[in-house]
Amino acid sequence: MAARRGAAYIRPVSSKLRITVVDADPERAHMIVDGLCEAGDFEVTVLGDDTGLARKLADLAPDVVLIDLANPSRDTLEQLSVATGANSRPVAMFVDRSDPEMTRAAIQAGLSAYVVDGLKKERIKPVIDAAITRFHMLSQMRSELNAAKAALAERKMIERAKGLLIQARGISEDQAYALLRKTAMDQGKKVAEVAQALITAAELLK
Template structure:
């Protein structure tokens, strides 16, 4: 078995989270910190770098969701929220804030590991898809930039499309940079010179 998952536990309830902490420890998880307020969440997560965050709340407040969203933006982690609130609007708001799994009245020790495993797998898949989307967008932006630079070379040098592309490519290779970087420099210079 690998090393235990490292967790930060957020208590946003009036009751103590001792039973939840004990159940997490019994399931083989390591609880790095217990946070009494979501206000501390971003700082604690940045400092401790846990594998996941567990939030115990009666009902997710706007403040809690805002702090989760900030943490999710700065240091995304799988977030599992255990709550007694099954209101659809609260569920949607929690998911928009970055909650990976929203579990209503399901705080039983036997379910902890499977719920966390699913939340982590879902988080990893969403991250992979986000990275893939960002890469596709970057490639599309690079392609548009290269096409624009190619058009500039064609116009200024009187070259055909293939010849202009090959010139840009040779220039990139000679400079040891990516083709998109040469295209960006050419477009910027063209805009500067008018």
């Protein structure tokens, strides 16, 4: 396993899991790297501070981010969530102590794992596994929710377009939908796209 300090490291193409560790304490960072070495074959980069973290992580493109903090504030949680891209990769945070409010804040921030009572070497691999599993589960839920919202928006759009055709041409609902579908087929578009174009045109003609 290769470990590098600093965001200047340009990683070679590798199939290894890429892990970035954010820890200002060199001794703790060394312990984390040791724990990762014992747990498996990973490609690890250590960042000594979170200054410009979003840019550094964009350059490194890690698969997982591990953050070790003693006692983070709510603002710190939110800032780190944004900087690490918690919705686009698993992010695990280890803290020395916390409370129910901070735990809720961590969940709201989208962290895949929030481990209280500090970081212990033997806990690193299980936490990574749990963080990755939870991240993928939440990502699937978000995708399904977004797909459902998009489908509902399309249905509403089509219903509105049908209403415009019924009013303008004096045709039935079934005939209005058939016209939308035929137009979509003729133009190689989705019915929702034709419906949106019709609604936009109707708005312009008001």
